[in-house]
Amino acid sequence: MFERFNTPEEIFTYKLGSALSxxxxxVDLLDRLEKCTLREEIRHPLAVHREETLQHVANIEHCFKLLDEPVDDSPCGVIEALANESKTMIKKSDDSLPDVLILAVASEAEHYEIAVYETLIANADARRGATAVAKLLRENLAQDKHALTIARTLMKTILEQGIAVDASA
Ligand SMILES: [Fe+2]
Ligand SMILES: [Fe+2]
Known part of the structure; x- marks a missing residue:
């Protein structure tokens, strides 16, 4: 954790550490959403993306190794806020309605991830000797873009079919 930033590289390291957080x-949020959903067609893609997210963690840890820097533990307040908001909203909502909230938080999280990776990749591309780092970050970005496409498609489907599910069934 940095007290003060003195170089652009330190800012990059901070942002990379924040992406790791x-x-x-x-991983935890997807696990919780997977347990809350009422639809199998939502549970499966969430489980698949949780596995991919574990790989995203490993890829970022590998980036620190490639940069020959200790793993930074900068916090990520955005996902923490999203996770807290979704927890409160799911708790408050009728038992038949969690899926629309689950897909909303999944989609918002992927949008944020995409923005984070686009910035990190632009920085890595401009940094000498960081080609392998940029490649790993691009792998994460591609899977997060795909997860966003799936969340959007599922949202469209349940909005067309009817959001509510008989939770007592
Ligand atoms: Fe990711
Ligand atoms: Fe993701």
Whole structure:
């Protein structure tokens, strides 16, 4: 954790550490969403993306190794806030309605991840000797973009079919 930033490289390291916290928090969030959903067609893609997210964590840890820097533990307040908001909203909502909230938080999280990776990749591309780092970050970005496409498609489907599910069935 930095007290003060003195170089652009330190800012990059901070943002990379924050992305690592983001992915670690998302493993837990996806696990919780997977347990809350009422639809199998939502549970499966959440489980698949949780596995991918574990790989995203490993890829970022590998980036620190490639940069020959200690793993930074900068926090990620955005995913923490999203996770807290979704927990409160799911608790408050009728038992038949969690899926629309689950897909909303999944989609919002992927949008944030995409923005984080686009910035990190632009920085890595401009940094000498960081080609392998940029490649790993691009792998994460591609899977997060795909997860967003799936969340969008599922949202469209349940909005067309009817959001509520008989939770007592
Ligand atoms: Fe990710
Ligand atoms: Fe993701």
């Amino acid at each position: 983001m992915e670690r928090q998302l």
